[in-house]
Amino acid sequence: MNRPETFDVRMIVPDTTHVDIFEKLSALEIGQSIVINHDQNPRPLYFRLLAECKYAFGWETLHDGPEVWRVQVTRKTAWVNNETIGDIVSKDYRHATVFKRLGIDFSCNGKRTLEEVCLDDHLDINDLRQQLAQCLNQPMIQTINLLSWAPAFLCRYLVNLNHQYIKINTPFITELAQKMAVSYGESHPQIGQISTIFFNAGKVLMHDVSIEESSLFPDVVKLSECYVKGRTLAEDETGAVLSAFYDIMASHEKIAADFRLIRQLTNNYQVPRYVSPSYNILYKLLQDYEDDLLFNFHLENNLLFPKVIAIRDKMRST
Numbered sequence: 001m002n003r004p005e006t007f008d009v010r011m012i013v014p015d016t017t018h019v020d021i022f023e024k025l026s027a028l029e030i031g032q033s034i035v036i037n038h039d040q041n042p043r044p045l046y047f048r049l050l051a052e053c054k055y056a057f058g059w060e061t062l063h064d065g066p067e068v069w070r071v072q073v074t075r076k077t078a079w080v081n082n083e084t085i086g087d088i089v090s091k092d093y094r095h096a097t098v099f100k101r102l103g104i105d106f107s108c109n110g111k112r113t114l115e116e117v118c119l120d121d122h123l124d125i126n127d128l129r130q131q132l133a134q135c136l137n138q139p140m141i142q143t144i145n146l147l148s149w150a151p152a153f154l155c156r157y158l159v160n161l162n163h164q165y166i167k168i169n170t171p172f173i174t175e176l177a178q179k180m181a182v183s184y185g186e187s188h189p190q191i192g193q194i195s196t197i198f199f200n201a202g203k204v205l206m207h208d209v210s211i212e213e214s215s216l217f218p219d220v221v222k223l224s225e226c227y228v229k230g231r232t233l234a235e236d237e238t239g240a241v242l243s244a245f246y247d248i249m250a251s252h253e254k255i256a257a258d259f260r261l262i263r264q265l266t267n268n269y270q271v272p273r274y275v276s277p278s279y280n281i282l283y284k285l286l287q288d289y290e291d292d293l294l295f296n297f298h299l300e301n302n303l304l305f306p307k308v309i310a311i312r313d314k315m316r317s318t
Helices: 014-026 043-053 085-091 095-101 114-121 125-137 151-184 190-228 235-265 277-317
Strands: 005-008 033-038 057-064 069-075
Touching: 014 033, 014 043, 043 057, 043 235, 043 277, 085 095, 085 114, 085 277, 095 125, 095 277, 114 125, 151 190, 151 277, 190 235, 190 277, 235 277
Parallel strands: 005 033
Antiparallel strands: 033 069, 057 069
């Protein structure tokens, strides 16, 4: 078997890194691989591949930093536009309850099909389809047709609701978790881990919210307005918007993983015996926070970002 080519992006001009990598990947034949050496976390590239090619490429991490990252990318198939789990949740958010229960990441890795999910997680696809059908017997979680929302309106919704929730609750939960860690750190050592994970994730999340409100979302609104009015934007302006999205999606993935760890440490938010009511309040707040966060990430990754990609493609074709 031929060894895959190694592409060391540390040797090329930083401004063209993603363009050069993508050209290399686009030239691969089905079954061919390339090993990429990078001095930065390449997860934004992973999300670009998802956005542009869905799961036509396989991704294997060979070395995960902190100074050098090495990943092997393999061309799996031609690009096929099949329904993804992100699409399924977008059509009816009740489906999210099934994916949450099974530990399936629909918010940050929603570009997988049901078949790919079942293959990755060793699930029976007929059983999964049955669970998805049965969940529709439950009352509607929300009756809003999110698929019909324009990108600019989605941005305003995220800022006015989800971002406000994050800004209000992050400092409060951080303080409460720290107090519980001081009070119960010896008898329940996991609470110290939970406090630290939430503190670090909250800092990153607040930073991401600031970026979205100050630059990314205004740029999305500008792009959307240009499209509606029949104007054009320079390719580098559009590319800057998409690059910012790839970075945010990589950040979302890390935060979602942090909350999966919190869920594991809390045994799915089961409150220990013989603790104060404040402990119970903390777990309820953490669970609600995670639910809101997954909805937020879903709106951005599976609805807003694909709409921006679609606008970019339409503006290219005119």
